Amino acid sequence: MNDLTLNRRTFLAASALAGGGFALGYRVALAAEESASSLEFNPFIRIAPNDTITLILHKPENGQGAVTSLCMLLAEELECDWERLTWEFAPVARVYGAPMQGTFGSSGIRSSWKPLREAGAKARLMLQSAAAERWNVDVAQTRTQNGRVLRNGSNDSFSYGELATAAAQLPVPETVTLKTPQQYRLIGKTTPRRDTLAKLTGQARYGIDMRVPDMAFAVLERCPVFGGTVQSFDAARTRAFPGVLDVVQVSRGVAVLASNTWAALEGRKLLDITWDFGPLATLSSARIREMQQALLKTPGAVARSDGDVDAAFAQAAKRVSATYEVPYLAHTTLEPPNATARIDASGAELWSGSQIPGLCQQGAMQVTGLPEERVKVHTLFIGGGFGSRGGGNVYSEAAEIAQVAGRAVNLLYSREDDVQQDRYRPCSLVQLDAALDAQGWPVALRGHVSCQHFQPLRNGIDREAVAGLADNDYAIAAQHFEYSPLELEVPTNFWRSVGASQNVYFMEAFLDEIAAAGNKDPLELRLRLLERAPRLRHALQVAAERAGWNTPLAPGRQRGLACVSCFGSHNAQVVELSVENGRVRVHKVTCAIDCGQVVNPHTVTQQMQGGIVYGLSAALYSEITLENGRVQQSNFHDYDALRMDAMPEIDVIIIPSDDPTPGGVGETATPAIAPAVVNAVAAAIGQRVRRLPVAKNLPAQA
Amino acid sequence: MATITFTLNGQPQSVEAEPRMPLLWVLRDLLNLTGTKYGCGMAQCGACTVHLDGEAIRSCLTEISAVAGRKITTVEGLGTLEHLHPVQQAWREIDVPQCGYCQSGQQMSAAALLARNAHPSDADIDTAMRGNLCRCGTYQMIRAAIHRAAELQALAVDAMALSPEGRV
Numbered sequence: 001m002n003d004l005t006l007n008r009r010t011f012l013a014a015s016a017l018a019g020g021g022f023a024l025g026y027r028v029a030l031a032a033e034e035s036a037s038s039l040e041f042n043p044f045i046r047i048a049p050n051d052t053i054t055l056i057l058h059k060p061e062n063g064q065g066a067v068t069s070l071c072m073l074l075a076e077e078l079e080c081d082w083e084r085l086t087w088e089f090a091p092v093a094r095v096y097g098a099p100m101q102g103t104f105g106s107s108g109i110r111s112s113w114k115p116l117r118e119a120g121a122k123a124r125l126m127l128q129s130a131a132a133e134r135w136n137v138d139v140a141q142t143r144t145q146n147g148r149v150l151r152n153g154s155n156d157s158f159s160y161g162e163l164a165t166a167a168a169q170l171p172v173p174e175t176v177t178l179k180t181p182q183q184y185r186l187i188g189k190t191t192p193r194r195d196t197l198a199k200l201t202g203q204a205r206y207g208i209d210m211r212v213p214d215m216a217f218a219v220l221e222r223c224p225v226f227g228g229t230v231q232s233f234d235a236a237r238t239r240a241f242p243g244v245l246d247v248v249q250v251s252r253g254v255a256v257l258a259s260n261t262w263a264a265l266e267g268r269k270l271l272d273i274t275w276d277f278g279p280l281a282t283l284s285s286a287r288i289r290e291m292q293q294a295l296l297k298t299p300g301a302v303a304r305s306d307g308d309v310d311a312a313f314a315q316a317a318k319r320v321s322a323t324y325e326v327p328y329l330a331h332t333t334l335e336p337p338n339a340t341a342r343i344d345a346s347g348a349e350l351w352s353g354s355q356i357p358g359l360c361q362q363g364a365m366q367v368t369g370l371p372e373e374r375v376k377v378h379t380l381f382i383g384g385g386f387g388s389r390g391g392g393n394v395y396s397e398a399a400e401i402a403q404v405a406g407r408a409v410n411l412l413y414s415r416e417d418d419v420q421q422d423r424y425r426p427c428s429l430v431q432l433d434a435a436l437d438a439q440g441w442p443v444a445l446r447g448h449v450s451c452q453h454f455q456p457l458r459n460g461i462d463r464e465a466v467a468g469l470a471d472n473d474y475a476i477a478a479q480h481f482e483y484s485p486l487e488l489e490v491p492t493n494f495w496r497s498v499g500a501s502q503n504v505y506f507m508e509a510f511l512d513e514i515a516a517a518g519n520k521d522p523l524e525l526r527l528r529l530l531e532r533a534p535r536l537r538h539a540l541q542v543a544a545e546r547a548g549w550n551t552p553l554a555p556g557r558q559r560g561l562a563c564v565s566c567f568g569s570h571n572a573q574v575v576e577l578s579v580e581n582g583r584v585r586v587h588k589v590t591c592a593i594d595c596g597q598v599v600n601p602h603t604v605t606q607q608m609q610g611g612i613v614y615g616l617s618a619a620l621y622s623e624i625t626l627e628n629g630r631v632q633q634s635n636f637h638d639y640d641a642l643r644m645d646a647m648p649e650i651d652v653i654i655i656p657s658d659d660p661t662p663g664g665v666g667e668t669a670t671p672a673i674a675p676a677v678v679n680a681v682a683a684a685i686g687q688r689v690r691r692l693p694v695a696k697n698l699p700a701q702a
Numbered sequence: 703m704a705t706i707t708f709t710l711n712g713q714p715q716s717v718e719a720e721p722r723m724p725l726l727w728v729l730r731d732l733l734n735l736t737g738t739k740y741g742c743g744m745a746q747c748g749a750c751t752v753h754l755d756g757e758a759i760r761s762c763l764t765e766i767s768a769v770a771g772r773k774i775t776t777v778e779g780l781g782t783l784e785h786l787h788p789v790q791q792a793w794r795e796i797d798v799p800q801c802g803y804c805q806s807g808q809q810m811s812a813a814a815l816l817a818r819n820a821h822p823s824d825a826d827i828d829t830a831m832r833g834n835l836c837r838c839g840t841y842q843m844i845r846a847a848i849h850r851a852a853e854l855q856a857l858a859v860d861a862m863a864l865s866p867e868g869r870v
């Protein structure tokens with residue numbers, strides 16, 4: 001997880017700043033040569049003589065609060081003046097983790113936890129040593145406070161800025177002792193976000209806001225069928241539209257460049273393109289479902305096999321079986337995908353809000369054939385990531401358009417482009433069976449998943465395709481899970497919480513079916529099965545108690561619960577809802593989270609609320625369907641999301657934890673909300689919704 | 703092309719544009735005021751919300767010709783860094799934004815609501831704000847911030863009534 005770990009070629013080093021001051025950063029011996037002259041220096045912290053301290057942030061900010069949390073980690077150990085600490089986004093570079101430099105897998109804090117605090121502590125020790133030298137005392141005679149080094153037993157002190165130039169000449173300490181949790185001043189305390197003011201005044205600059213000299217605004221018409229190509233096109237009417245500057249063909253379609261976005265969009269409507277739709281032109285959601293059903297009839301690759309499942313089923317007092325399914329999902333970040341690219345004789349430059357800027361660089365390198373050092377990537381604010389802004393086509397598309405058209409472009413996906421040309425959370429179909437003993441407790445669980453894979457298969461398995469199901473924490477002695485990959489060219493991608501986004505729904509809804517069949521309370525059943533997962537069990541108890549699980553409800557209301565451990569954290573949710581006139585209204589969600597050491601409680605609360613809203617939007621409304629190889633939805637009118645008037649009250653309880661390391665929070669709250677809703681709906685109408693979204697699959701009589 | 707003159711954030715503004723061009727793109731691409739955002743282009747998301755003569759409108763569907771002679775306020779003109787609008791103050795206190803992309807539009811909708819309804823109920827907030835999507839899920843904090851902004855606005859009005867010059 002440590003993406004800043006030092007290896008043989010990378011080491012922490014100090015450097016003097018031009019004009020005075022001190023930088024601590026990483027030197028990397030570039031792969032080809034290892035002579036001292038080939039060492040590349042990438043600063044991490046800069047301390048200027050005027051006391052300004054800058055953190056070079058190697059993680060992008062997609063809303064999860066990384067800017068603030070990472071500043072907190074550094075400031076905690078550096079003991080600097082929080083008000084004088086500024087930050088800037090790092091360029092893409094190997095030392096910052098490229099090509100996988102970025103934020104994904106809820107790893108932003110977890111991967112920076114140790115290296116950032118160590119860098120802060122080492123810089124502090126160097127500043128202390130510089131002060132000790134001036135005073136001619138031992139370092140032990142100094143201490144630090146709020147950006148100053150103080151001399152014990154006197155009123156003498158220097159500011160960090162005053163010491164910075166001298167500190168730059170000192171060796172970097174090999175080892176440092178980090179604070180214990182009891183010594184934290186910042187970590188664990190609610191801290192105002194550093195990016196808030198810019199975002200309230202319209203000053204925060206996102207990818208879509210990027211402007212470079214002589215830039216054109218561009219949109220790209222892509223084939224409505226995945227994998228289709230341009231056969232021929234006529235752009236005469238487009239070119240005649242006022243403001244249109246150029247029309248160029250690139251590998252994925254026809255791009256319109258204009259002096260403003262509207263002219264580009266209007267001009268694009270006038271394109272006359274003949275497509276070669278390719279082999280997917282007849283694909284439909286119904287056909288995909290048939291393929292999945294067929295796959296479930298043949299054996300899959302074994303993802304988990306514990307105990308004697310067949311014997312347990314043969315001896316079972318009762319059996320429960322169900323088929324569950326979820327649709328493709330788009331990400332619909334509120335800022336649609338976009339990228340700005342400029343290519344000239346000196347190389348390529350890209351500006352983007354990307355979760356993994358390192359992959360933008362790779363995309364541009366492929367298109368242009370330029371080497372790594374000639375492709376610069378600048379990071380801007382991200383208007384929502386949710387897994388969509390990893391690599392993606394937009395970066396290579398922008399680079400290719402800039403290259404072919406010979407001018408800088410800001411390429412924008414319209415919302416329609418975004419919904420219809422996303423890379424989707426795959427649809428999944430799963431067969432589940434359980435065997436119960438005479439007392440109604442489950443003794444065996446069997447599952448078979450059929451969906452496209454997110455990543456290359458290993459031994460026939462994509463771990464994400466079964467994550468949250470095959471790796472469940474429940475003490476059911478016999479368990480057997482199989483996976484059958486659906487090989488299809490529909491583009492797929494990570495979607496907030498990835499495999500858990502679908503599999504936790506399957507697992508937790510089916511577990512309630514098991515509870516009902518065995519005549520057990522859903523909470524009682526889980527508590528019994530989670531004896532060996534104490535943190536998750538505790539989260540469940542906390543949520544149930546806070547929500548008043550066993551207390552009477554207002555008329556018409558029902559509760560449901562679900563829980564999961566993922567991304568190093570443990571989450572339980574209790575939903576309270578009513579079903580009125582065939583509509584589900586969620587009133588309240590109680591969310592207990594154990595995410596180990598908390599960095600910024602405000603951010604944890606935001607991520608819990610956000611993760612729940614994102615999961616609830618999908619659970620209630622979202623579905624991408626295909627017909628004639630085309631995505632049928634196009635914008636928020638037919639691919640809606642949760643709005644203010646449907647927003648439940650969300651009560652977040654952050655569980656104090658003895659775990660000294662932080663768990664992930666960005667994705668942790670998304671998986672449990674769908675099953676908690678479905679379980680409460682079952683309590684309300686007596687039927688389990690086995691296919692999402694709920695709004696389209698609620699039985700007619702509800 | 704036509705020359706269209708209007709008031710933008712309190713200043714006279716004139717712009718050469720196709721009369722049908724939506725105000726959103728005039729602001730963002732011609733005038734380089736990028737605080738107003740694009741999210742859907744069809745009045746479904748509210749990211750592009752600005753004030754037209756004090757009313758919240760969706761600039762993605764408002765043709766620039768319809769703005770001639772009228773007053774437009776964007777997030778850049780809502781408050782200043784020294785004097786934040788009560789909505790911005792409340793948003794800051796509660797630390798609402800996540801990715802922040804929707805927040806210009808959210809604040810403009812909330813400011814228009816508070817201008818005509820000094821103490822909105824939760825139901826008023828639902829109605830006024832349901833057109834503003836937030837994919838990051840900040841709704842609960844937005845609701846709290848609107849109630850807080852109503853308090854701050856009331857305090858400012860009281861202070862104005864008390865001050866001898868009628869100004870704070």
Ligand code: FES
Nearest residue numbers: 741742743748762
């Ligand atoms: S961009 Fe205008 S409402 Fe979405």
Ligand code: FES
Nearest residue numbers: 801802804836838
């Ligand atoms: S804060 Fe990201 S869309 Fe609202």
